[in-house]
Amino acid sequence: MSKIDDERIAVIIGGMLRSGVVVSSAFVLGGGIWYLIRHGAGQPDYGKFHGVPADLRTLSGIFHGVADLDPRSWIQLGLLILIATPVVRVLFSIFAFADERDWPYVGITVLVAAILLFSLFGGR
Numbered sequence: 081m082s083k084i085d086d087e088r089i090a091v092i093i094g095g096m097l098r099s100g101v102v103v104s105s106a107f108v109l110g111g112g113i114w115y116l117i118r119h120g121a122g123q124p125d126y127g128k129f130h131g132v133p134a135d136l137r138t139l140s141g142i143f144h145g146v147a148d149l150d151p152r153s154w155i156q157l158g159l160l161i162l163i164a165t166p167v168v169r170v171l172f173s174i175f176a177f178a179d180e181r182d183w184p185y186v187g188i189t190v191l192v193a194a195i196l197l198f199s200l201f202g203g204r
Contacts, residue, residue: 089176093169100165107158114151167196
């Protein structure tokens with residue numbers, strides 16, 4: 081197995097980050113326009129805070145909403161992609177550093193990934 085050099089890793093990571101931001105932006109922008117087309121004429125009730133609906137607080141609810149063509153779910157999916165982009169970058173970095181046999185950086189990056197994943201899934 082051939083090692084990937086530092087420049088190639090930087091190009092891959094840059095492409096991953098750009099792709100994540102572009103895809104996320106497309107979902108948020110498309111969902112936002114779609115939401116305004118469907119609900120833009122309504123009068124908002126600023127006297128009462130409604131918060132995020134319960135079905136948009138879970139991954140399964142978001143994915144069901146995307147399948148049901150709910151524009152708010154598409155916006156939420158775009159935000160999830162935006163959040164996942166740097167997490168994927170960190171996970172990729174673990175394998176890139178391991179390929180280079182740079183063990184101190186593997187350890188540091190595993191720690192960073194653990195903190196990120198704990199804050200996303202375990203911390204309440």
